[in-house]
Amino acid sequence: MLFIILLVVVAIFAPVLASLIGHGPNELFNRTMLDDFGLPLGPNSEFWFGADASGRDVLVRMIYGTRVSLAVGLLATLFAVGLGVALGLVAGYLGGIVDTVLSRIAEIILSLPILLFAIGIVTACGASKEGCARGAIKPGLMLVVLISAFFTWPWMFRIVRGVVLQLREREFVDAARAIGAGPTSIMFREILPNLISPIIVYASLMIPQAVLFEAYLSFLGLGVPDTTPSWGRMIADGSQIYDVAWWLMLFPGIILLLTVLAFNLLGDGLRDALDPKSDR
């Protein structure tokens, strides 16, 4: 939890931190931080996490990368959860043809090879600045967010639908119907509060997935533009010369791992805190 607050603070105050260190994210220090063969130098007292192949400060770039990772992780999860929960509630509670259609759509999306499709979409839409679909989809951060949300909402949908199918047979739903409550009221007042635990838990697992997804795409050179630092792109760049510059992959890798872990732990904690049966 503390770690996540720290990440958020770092993301918000990235320019302040960078100015405290005194290095810009794209500032080249090729005179001081590259050796005679053009290879980067490792961590020292001025560059705590060393420099990359172009002589840029790894720490400052990681600080800026936090912004990208958190933005993608939170936005993509927000969209995916919103869509998945709303459709899952409707499909699970109403059943019938609505359920059949939505479930088939979700299954089709789940059966697609995500990375392959994502690469395809990004390549198609990211080729020019105008984007594709007559400029409706533009390359950049938002594209990564939308692709990630599009491919992950079916997970949330399936979980929500499954739990709703169980819950709607419970007597308290009959009780609500017996007092005359309508379907909307039952879905949102009776069933949704009982879904909070699974939603929180799976959302907390989806945030790191989205963070990782952005890293994959950036690793493949398909995510955010080259000038925007992101953890995935840094790992990708570092992988080319990891045998001489271990710090390039290690530090972004560690921070990615810690972020994923922190969100998972947060999910566990929230689930316990939100359950009225656990008085802690």
Next chain:
Amino acid sequence: MTEPTTTPDATPGATVTADVPLVRARGLVKRFPITRGVVLQRAIGHVHALAGVDFDIYAGKTLGVVGESGCGKSTAARIVARLLEPTEGTIEFEGRDITTLSRRQMVPLRRTVQVVFQDPYASLNPRQSVGQIIAAPLRVHGVEGDRRKKVQELMAQVGLNPEHFNRYPHEFSGGQRQRIGIARALALEPKLIICDEPVSALDVSIQAQVLNLLGDLQRERGLAYMFISHDLGVVRHVSHRISVMYLGSIVENADRDALYDNPRHPYTVALISAAPTGERGARTRRLLLAGDVPSPAAPPPGCTFHPRCPKARLVSGDPAEVPERCRTERPVLTDVGEGHQVACWYPIEKGDAEKMMEIQASEITLEGDPELGVAQTEGLTDAQPRPDDLVDGGTGL
């Protein structure tokens, strides 16, 4: 238009008199399709949960409905509460046909018919506080005023501490939870409360408290109950009139004392003989029913009870034979005097019970297990092991 109306309830909107029941159900049929197939579902048969059921519920009175599990009593209750749609038949509420009303049209009627459910653990939303649960009917029906005050009054009436309105259901015991369920049902001041096995999930010691609470509320508020139970003792305690159900049909309708003192349907006789008496050392002679309840997906022809009926075998005089009429013609509820109705071609007469017991005893002696046969004839059936083809009517409940 000068033609005089023959019956008072034939005129819609006629003034509600004591003779017009609060609820009048006629010919209720409920079939659940058995489907097969994943994408293209087709019905391969039907479960006949209700096969034509009639009953009346009068204001301020309790109609008890008893029967084994799966006999359709809960289905009947859910249809009256309009939680299920009947496949056929009509329900009139105060003389008005409500069978085809839409959900929105039903909203005003919901105020007058409320339900108390069987399982107080499942019928309260675990994510809502007691205050929210009891206030829900008030909210749905847009009742103005101080809801919290109203909720606390209701809690006090059902014997809960009004200070506890902020607590969650899991903090209460089973009996207290059922009181919460009763408070919720009372919130809109209904005329009829459908109690679907309201005490069967509770400890015996708590059952009496909840039953007494229901009784007190009936006296104070003139409530009518439709009381579903498989427990004959409970039904006897609360009911004014009782319907006995078997395999989706009502087999006997009678006032409480008439039913217990003078049961006319063989199934009722078996049910009552299966109930524990509570007297120490009582030499109970139980009328055991052979076989299981037939599947409601394929009910037997004629009288649905004929494959297990001891009276039918008494009539035919041969333990293996059943009179043809029982096998082919379905009996309808017929008045046998003083509002006592029975659906049987050969209702029980005085002395039949003893004769049926004798046939049963001799059959068991003949069929095998001599030890059991002896025990049966001595009437000490309680602790004896039973062969598989003999099912005590009591344990099947």
